[in-house]
Amino acid sequence: MGTVADMKKGEKGIIKEFSEELLPVKLMELGCLPGNEIEMIQVAPLKDPIYINVNGSHIAIRRSVAEQIAIDLQQASQL
């Protein structure tokens, strides 16, 4: 099962679940909720932090948090 931390640049996924205890409320409020789409925009050197677009919010989070968010990877559109 993949998490946001496993995504590659340009990939998209749907948030499946996460541990409520470990994920900050603020992240949920920014739109990081189950069912919402998440897109990996950029990964900083040393693979941390990562820059994502979730539900229209463009945010950067640390890898340790990204590892807590499970996703269903979507097929990258061939375009």
Next chain:
Amino acid sequence: MSQTINVALIGNPNTGKTSIFNQLTGLKQKVGNYPGITVEKKEGICKLSRNLKAHILDLPGTYSLNTTSLDESVVVELLLNRNNKDFPDVAVVITDVENLKRNLLLFTQIKDLKIPTLLAINMADRMQRKGIELNIPLLEEKLNTRIALISTRKGTGIDQLKELIEDYKSLSSESNVDIGRIEPKYFESLKKAFPNEDLYKLWLVITQDVNFTAVDKKEIESKSSFATKSKTDLKRLQHKETILRYQFINNVLKETYTVDLEAATGFRARLDKILTHRVWGYLIFFFILLVIFQAIYDWSQYPMDFIDEQFAAASEWLKSTLPPGVFTNLLAEGILAGIGGIVIFIPQIAFLFFFIALLEESGYMSRVVFLMDRLMRPFGLSGKSVVPLISGTACAIPAVMATRNIESWKERLITILVTPFTTCSARLPVYLIIIALVIPDGRFLGLSYQALTLMTLYLLGFAAALLAAKVLHKILKIKSRSFFVIEMPSYKLPLPKNVAYTVIEKTKSFVYGAGKIILAISIVLWFLGSNGSSYEFQNAESIVKERIQKEGLSPYSQNYIAAKLDEYRDLKRVSVIPQSNAVSISALQDSLRQQTVALEESAEQQEIASYRLEHSYIGHIGKSIEPLVRPLGYDWKIGIAVLTSFAAREVFVGTLATIYSVGSDEENTIKQRMALEVHPSGKKPLFNLASGISLLLFYAFAMQCMSTLAIVKRETNSWKWPLAQLGFMSVFAYLVALIAYQFIK
């Protein structure tokens, strides 16, 4: 009689809240701190109609009422406390049209507090480009509010907002979302226990760490009919609350908000590709840093020199116009010089904040944080610490002020505490003169020893800052609830007006906030340096004159005069001979005699000044600390210079010039004089390799700057941190200098 109502501007960061505030209030604004904390409080007055004025409070940017930082707590505390004098009659929630969904989350929370609430949708100018369409009347109906569609960039919609504020009495204060739905049983029991309180407010008191005077947390816990919820349970409920709110918002937006994805241009995506690139991103960032650095280091030199000259001229003018006396001296040398010492920093502060405002306003700053976060993390700093640390290389004062952008208090405090370690430009005059004195000429791999030493000092400054940050990160026990989530806003052209406001406001806050302390300390230092109670000080002039009568001028002065006269003679010969023989020998001798008298007079004055300083209060202090500085390889004269340079490091050179009675400010002259100084204990020069390195290291690490201390006091809102900083930096500097001297000696 005119009436004033309270209006609070609330909104997510990056929604243009401050732009709206600026347009509402113009320059009628006041920036201060909330009592007891260093969260910026911005307030202003806006005239709505002939007899209605609005007191507008620009609350710190917040994503929700679930607080994660001090800034956000300020918002919640105000909105929960009806007795607060700033409690709003009307709340204006400011949103950005592109992120309307996320912004509305906060709107529904505010609405649930039953405060009359307006919605201001900003950045309307971007709608067309982004293919966004809004059904405003329907949105007003669904959210049960009134809406102003604003573009601060184009200056539209502000009048409408003012009208809506004026009409605040017709606003609904009904809530949007029934919070009880997330766990009906629990909320029913709450309602039973507190029939007069609003459920959402109770919920905030339970979940947030805020002071709420009307009902306190313990009271709720004791009155609840069943056991208190665990932290996990509360978080689960907050999660449910968020989902509930988003369900409501999605339903509302489904009918009122359409976005044509085809129209949305990928400007952000394209720019992000370059600016956050693992190679280009860093190159561009360092290029920008270089420009900023150049600006504060180099360009501000011109206005600074100008200020310096003007104040010197004004001081001279005062001394020549006012009757001589204690009061005139206080005015001309104490107060005026003190004010000059404050004003001199304004160019650097203005330049730095000009650039920082550009970086913040354009949205670039978030990209810097993204790029630098991982690199700074091992030291307990965040990506946002980079700009203050680098700009500290020009001057620590604007750098410390720039830390306001760091949300986490712990990271901000650490950045403030370590920034003065970076090599600021005031250290440079001290470094240059000592390096020239003690570091031998010669090259290593094509680089001169002197240049290498200077570079090492710069690197040492950075290393000390990072090392200190790491240590502080370990030992400071500050609860920092902030975690790393950074919004990457879309790129925007900065609004000149906002940039100008930032620059003006920061300059004002330095002058009024730190100015008093700087002025006070510089007057004290001036007093100690130009007054004395001893017989020697009181009669300095007659004592020195008598000595000169008996023994003549000091050997240094005699040599100096002889050299000057030789120079003069050469000059005359060159200028006289080619012309004609009209100038007679006797005329030449006359002018030589005059020259000699002038030189001797000024040498006498310098020796008196030197004698005065030696016997002034500060001279006595300098002598009494000699046992303390001797292990570092210094004598009492250097001790005095170290003391006086507390006003500003570069004063070190000037003080030595006075003590050694060198009249000229010219660096070479002072250097030659310093080279002649002999160590009291032996025959070697006072400024030798060991004592020179020891001095360099002392100045690299010591907190020799009262202005920085004053600004740290202002930015941390207590004397505790600047004093701790002064303490640990001084002790560290002393120890390093001690070890270096004893080791090299």
